[in-house]
Amino acid sequence: MLRVLGDSISGNCLKVKWLLDHLGIRHDWQETDVLTGATRTPAFLALNPAGQVPVVVLEDGRTLAQSNAILLYFGEGSALVPADAYDRARMYGWLFWEQYSHEPYIAVRRFQMRYLGRKAEDLDPKLEERGHAALARMEDQLARTPFLVGGTPSLADIALVAYTRMADEGGFDLADYPSVQAWIGRTEAALGIGQQS
Amino acid sequence: MLRVLGDSISGNCLKVKWLLDHLGIRHDWQETDVLTGATRTPAFLALNPAGQVPVVVLEDGRTLAQSNAILLYFGEGSALVPADAYDRARMYGWLFWEQYSHEPYIAVRRFQMRYLGRKAEDLDPKLEERGHAALARMEDQLARTPFLVGGTPSLADIALVAYTRMADEGGFDLADYPSVQAWIGRTEAALGIGQQS
Numbered sequence: 057m058l059r060v061l062g063d064s065i066s067g068n069c070l071k072v073k074w075l076l077d078h079l080g081i082r083h084d085w086q087e088t089d090v091l092t093g094a095t096r097t098p099a100f101l102a103l104n105p106a107g108q109v110p111v112v113v114l115e116d117g118r119t120l121a122q123s124n125a126i127l128l129y130f131g132e133g134s135a136l137v138p139a140d141a142y143d144r145a146r147m148y149g150w151l152f153w154e155q156y157s158h159e160p161y162i163a164v165r166r167f168q169m170r171y172l173g174r175k176a177e178d179l180d181p182k183l184e185e186r187g188h189a190a191l192a193r194m195e196d197q198l199a200r201t202p203f204l205v206g207g208t209p210s211l212a213d214i215a216l217v218a219y220t221r222m223a224d225e226g227g228f229d230l231a232d233y234p235s236v237q238a239w240i241g242r243t244e245a246a247l248g249i250g251q252q253s
Numbered sequence: 254m255l256r257v258l259g260d261s262i263s264g265n266c267l268k269v270k271w272l273l274d275h276l277g278i279r280h281d282w283q284e285t286d287v288l289t290g291a292t293r294t295p296a297f298l299a300l301n302p303a304g305q306v307p308v309v310v311l312e313d314g315r316t317l318a319q320s321n322a323i324l325l326y327f328g329e330g331s332a333l334v335p336a337d338a339y340d341r342a343r344m345y346g347w348l349f350w351e352q353y354s355h356e357p358y359i360a361v362r363r364f365q366m367r368y369l370g371r372k373a374e375d376l377d378p379k380l381e382e383r384g385h386a387a388l389a390r391m392e393d394q395l396a397r398t399p400f401l402v403g404g405t406p407s408l409a410d411i412a413l414v415a416y417t418r419m420a421d422e423g424g425f426d427l428a429d430y431p432s433v434q435a436w437i438g439r440t441e442a443a444l445g446i447g448q449q450s
Contacts, residue, residue, distance in 0.1 A: 106354075106390065118339060125345035129338065141326065142315060148322035155353045157303075193303065 058083040059113040061103065063090045065171065067163060067218030068123040069110040075127055075214055078247050079134060091171060124151045127211045136211050147205045150212035153193075161187035163219040166226030176227050187226065191233050194220065198235040202242060209246045217243045255280040256310040258300065260287045262368065264360060264415030265320040266307040272324055272411055275444050276331060288368060321348045324408045333408050344402045347409035350390075358384035360416040363423030373424050384423065388430050391417070395432035399439060406443045414440045 060076070060083050062069030076083050088094045088109050095107045104111045104121045112120040112129075120126050128151075131137050138144045165183040168174040176184075194216065197204055204212040221240050223230055230237050243249070257273070257280050259266030273280050285291045285306050292304045301308045301318045309317040309326075317323050325348075328334050335341045362380040365371040373381075391413065394401055401409040418437050420427055427434050440446070 105393065106350075114339075120339075120342050120346065122346035122349045124349050125342050128345045129342035132338065141329065142311075142317075145317050145322050145326035148325045149317065149319035152319045152321050152349065152352050153303075155349050156356075160353075160357070196302065 058115060059086055060084070060110055061086045061088045061100070061113070062110040063088050063094075066090065066109060067222060068159070071123050071214050071218045072110045072112065072126050072130075074218075074247055074249050075130055075136070075211070078136075079130060081130060124155060124211075124215055127151070127214060131211045136209060136214070138205060138210055143205050143210075147210045147212045150204050151215050154212075154215045157186070157193075158190040158216065159219060161190060162223050162226055162228060164226075165228075166219065166222055169227060170225045184227065187223070187228055191220070191223065191228060191230070191236060194239075195233045195235050198239045203239070209243060213239075213243045214247060217247075217249070255312060256283055257281070257307055258283045258285045258297070258310070259307040260285050260291075263287065263306060264419060265356070268320050268411050268415045269307045269309065269323050269327075271415075271444055271446050272327055272333070272408070275333075276327060278327060321352060321408075321412055324348070324411060328408045333406060333411070335402060335407055340402050340407075344407045344409045347401050348412050351409075351412045354383070354390075355387040355413065356416060358387060359420050359423055359425060361423075362425075363416065363419055366424060367422045381424065384420070384425055388417070388420065388425060388427075388433060391436075392430045392432050395436045400436070406440060410436075410440045411444060414444075414446070 058081065060072055062072060062085060064070065064087060073085060088100065090109060094100060095109055101107055103113065103119050106121060108121060110121070110123055110126060112126050114120070120129055128137070138147055161183050165179060165187055168179055169176065194204075201207065203209045204216060217240055220236060221244070255278065257266075257269055259269060259282060261267065261284060270282060285297065287306060291297060292306055298304055300310065300316050303318060305318060307318070307320055307323060309323050311317070317326055325334070335344055358380050362376060362384055365376055366373065391401075398404065400406045401413060414437055417433060418441070
């Protein structure tokens, strides 16, 4: 069976779980604790030399890494990838933007505060400033369209909801972003994302 | 005609130019100088609120941003996007990795040294350390395959050659990465990338 090595505290890993569950693709989730070094063992590094979760091991043993690349692999051909080439390109744009302009600030600040126990005042102020810039960019889009690429959910919503719904754990108050808050609820409902994860 | 707003000092912009030239897609390149604030004008921000180049303006006026999303938009259907789903996913993986683990170190260190005139000893040491980690990861792959996703060039090679071929301007000596150096030459030859840019 398809295996997914992931850590349930990681939005990048949960993205993959949510998509597979949504598409009804059975898989064996192997909890892999980043905090205790499970991604640094020789066995893990043989699967992904970059030492990062998530990693997918296909039935034939081949592996895939990079959360958004995994979303594209399983999502292609589903309703979560727009058939229109321009809309598809906008979805790709959000996926790259997530990794470049959102995750390095919002996910990193959450990890440092919640899992490394750092205090807000000891963190690089860029994390807060650029995290808010990312949320403002999403607010601007989501005040105009129900989902990031128009009227229906796409892989972009899965990728971006992952850390956005946990942003408060990094000290970002979503009350300032009402359209983002409403979109989180819509996306969770559309994808069947539970409150447990 | 298709318009591309880009800065010729930016690898992210050159990626788009190289792909369009390679595919024979005519376009009007509009030089947009990031150093003198041309991406902060109201006219530019109306095209891309994120204030980043490259931006593509399609013939019907719709815009696209994010360099690797633009590569996918124009590259889909060409030989530069593998037909095999697994190979395509590996290409996507490299594209996301480029934006997350390569560009923020190699391109940023080059920009700070060459264009902001900063000295190596005044820079965040993480830029050098993680830049070398990125080059080592590429060396590992390129010692085994001629291009990043196997035997033929893909969009991953365009995306990654952009800043890798300029890495020396950021203080990274490519003599330590012989497979990367050989791949730069192969990729430039395969794509018709000239020495002038």
